[in-house]
Amino acid sequence: MSRSIVEIGGRRLPLTNLEKDLYPPYGFTKAHVLDYYRRIAPVILSHLKDRPLTLKRYPDGVEKDYFFEKRCPGHRPAWLKTADLVRDGGERMTVCLVNDLETLIWVENLASLELHVPLAKAVSPKTPDSIVFDLDPGEGANVLDCARVALILRGLLLEWRLAGFVKTSGRKGLHLYVPLNRKEATFDETKRFSKAVAVVLEKNYPDLVTSRMAKEFRKGRVFINWSQNDASKTMVSVYSLRAGEKPVVSFPLSWRELENASERGDPDKLRVLHSEAVRRAGKSGDLFRQVLTKKQRLPHP
Amino acid sequence: MAMQGIWSGTISFSLVAIPVQLVRAIEPGRVSFRMLHSADYSPLRRKMFCPEEERIVSPEEIVRGYEIGPGRHFLITDEELESVSPERSRTIEISEFIDLREVDPIYYDHPYYLVPEKGGEKAYRLLAEVMERTGKAGLARFVLDEREHLVAVRSAEGVLALITLHYAGEVLPAGDILAAGGQIDALEKGRMKKEIKKRMSRFDPDAYADGRRKSLLDLLKKKAKERPPVEAPAAEGEETEGPADLIAALQKSMRKLKEDR
Numbered sequence: 062m063s064r065s066i067v068e069i070g071g072r073r074l075p076l077t078n079l080e081k082d083l084y085p086p087y088g089f090t091k092a093h094v095l096d097y098y099r100r101i102a103p104v105i106l107s108h109l110k111d112r113p114l115t116l117k118r119y120p121d122g123v124e125k126d127y128f129f130e131k132r133c134p135g136h137r138p139a140w141l142k143t144a145d146l147v148r149d150g151g152e153r154m155t156v157c158l159v160n161d162l163e164t165l166i167w168v169e170n171l172a173s174l175e176l177h178v179p180l181a182k183a184v185s186p187k188t189p190d191s192i193v194f195d196l197d198p199g200e201g202a203n204v205l206d207c208a209r210v211a212l213i214l215r216g217l218l219l220e221w222r223l224a225g226f227v228k229t230s231g232r233k234g235l236h237l238y239v240p241l242n243r244k245e246a247t248f249d250e251t252k253r254f255s256k257a258v259a260v261v262l263e264k265n266y267p268d269l270v271t272s273r274m275a276k277e278f279r280k281g282r283v284f285i286n287w288s289q290n291d292a293s294k295t296m297v298s299v300y301s302l303r304a305g306e307k308p309v310v311s312f313p314l315s316w317r318e319l320e321n322a323s324e325r326g327d328p329d330k331l332r333v334l335h336s337e338a339v340r341r342a343g344k345s346g347d348l349f350r351q352v353l354t355k356k357q358r359l360p361h362p
Numbered sequence: 363m364a365m366q367g368i369w370s371g372t373i374s375f376s377l378v379a380i381p382v383q384l385v386r387a388i389e390p391g392r393v394s395f396r397m398l399h400s401a402d403y404s405p406l407r408r409k410m411f412c413p414e415e416e417r418i419v420s421p422e423e424i425v426r427g428y429e430i431g432p433g434r435h436f437l438i439t440d441e442e443l444e445s446v447s448p449e450r451s452r453t454i455e456i457s458e459f460i461d462l463r464e465v466d467p468i469y470y471d472h473p474y475y476l477v478p479e480k481g482g483e484k485a486y487r488l489l490a491e492v493m494e495r496t497g498k499a500g501l502a503r504f505v506l507d508e509r510e511h512l513v514a515v516r517s518a519e520g521v522l523a524l525i526t527l528h529y530a531g532e533v534l535p536a537g538d539i540l541a542a543g544g545q546i547d548a549l550e551k552g553r554m555k556k557e558i559k560k561r562m563s564r565f566d567p568d569a570y571a572d573g574r575r576k577s578l579l580d581l582l583k584k585k586a587k588e589r590p591p592v593e594a595p596a597a598e599g600e601e602t603e604g605p606a607d608l609i610a611a612l613q614k615s616m617r618k619l620k621e622d623r
């Protein structure tokens with residue numbers, strides 16, 4: 062097993078198996094993964110900060126078994142920031158907080174290709190910072206159908222004076238975030254709202270949208286997964302890699318980009334590879350910044 | 363017939379490699395039941411319980427142990443387990459041919475069919491036909507579900523079937539069962555032979571059926587006619603679409619949005 066030591070922020074980190082190909086169909090080693098996260102760190106860190114991390118580890122690459130790890134591994138270095146959560150069953154759990162580059166690199170050395178975080182911070186696990194509409198195409202539907210749904214959703218949200226931000230899932234879908242960033246927000250409220258929106262869209266566009274999880278409703282339609290608005294759920298973080306054939310990133314899009322892709326019927330524009338992600342983030346900065354800062358209130362009819 | 367493939371790859375023999383899918387050959391006809399909570403008819407789930415701490419243990423807290431004595435185990439990690447698991451097979455490579463009649467049926471484990479995939483139909487037909495004509499079965503080693511199996515591939519009515527075989531070490535010796543006893547009378551032997559001859563028939567699988575399964579299904583049909591099924595309470599958040607006023611307000615916005623277009 063190869064080993065090398067890097068020094069980041071005054072911490073010495075041993076890195077292992079750097080030459081291991083983690084995306085064998087494409088050719089992308091652990092060294093490439095670490096390099097991607099190092100370069101994307103300036104934009105991803107604020108989205109991971111203070112949120113309990115769920116690791117999704119692929120120790121032998123994307124073609125082999127993976128596992129989720131909600132607990133912060135016991136062999137973590139002493140300096141690593143953690144939080145103690147109390148789970149629904151009353152049992153305590155220590156989680157990793159990825160607040161700096163050294164933690165991000167330590168986590169990636171565990172081959173956690175994907176980084177998943179909840180909609181709430183560790184100190185306020187019952188307070189969602191945003192609402193998410195997880196647009197998931199069923200069999201026979203694609204990302205362009207999701208783009209149509211996202212654009213309709215955006216129009217509906219604007220009627221309610223709510224700004225939304227969209228990112229690719231890095232797989233086949235899109236994630237639309239509506240920032241709230243208010244202490245009084247509750248998951249009860251965000252779930253009720255997102256479900257009502259999903260139901261109304263389904264009624265108006267029955268051939269395009271479903272609000273129901275069951276497979277038979279999802280064929281050829283986009284499932285608006287409102288149930289992600291829950292304290293126990295996590296979403297893949299913006300700028301996280303996804304495990305798949307290629308190192309594709311969950312990447313933010315401007316509404317203009319989404320409209321253009323939708324008009325041209327060009328799904329490739331909605332798939333952002335690692336290198337393009339680094340380039341675009343370097344050029345335009347963090348398109349998802351306002352998800353963390355914009356304060357909005359859900360209107361009560 | 364749409365069948366769910368369990369595995370896909372190629373079957374190869376000398377210079378031919380045929381793309382195939384492995385599908386189930388048996389659909390167990392078992393009628394299965396779910397355990398419900400008698401109070402509200404919710405389907406019950408299994409949880410892991412630690413008798414020492416008297417609490418339910420979450421999946422992250424569970425590790426694997428190999429028992430060597432009461433309360434004494436060796437720990438085995440996922441990585442260690444994986445390190446001894448064979449690589450998944452991509453081909454079923456027939457190394458030799460045998461006469462299947464030489465194989466004691468006690469070695470037969472589980473049957474599957476091999477279905478040709480696009481582009482492999484012609485080569486598949488050729489192999490199936492030749493194997494059927496010669497009456498031979500191919501032997502191969504094949505990894506399925508992280509286990510390496512010895513398999514026999516045979517052909518019947520133009521279809522290739524695959525049977526996983528038990529390893530010799532898994533078959534318990536019959537020798538231990540051999541009954542002791544004195545001489546057997548030739549007259550008795552002859553009489554028994556005659557009895558057997560009198561009852562000879564052809565094996566007709568259609569003539570037999572699982573009687574209990576049929577009775578159970580009849581019973582369920584009868585129940586369906588008599589009264590509606592019991593229902594579990596709706597899952598949380600599933601029961602309603604949402605507050606009527608919120609839905610109405612959203613619907614109003616939606617109408618406005620559509621008109622503006």
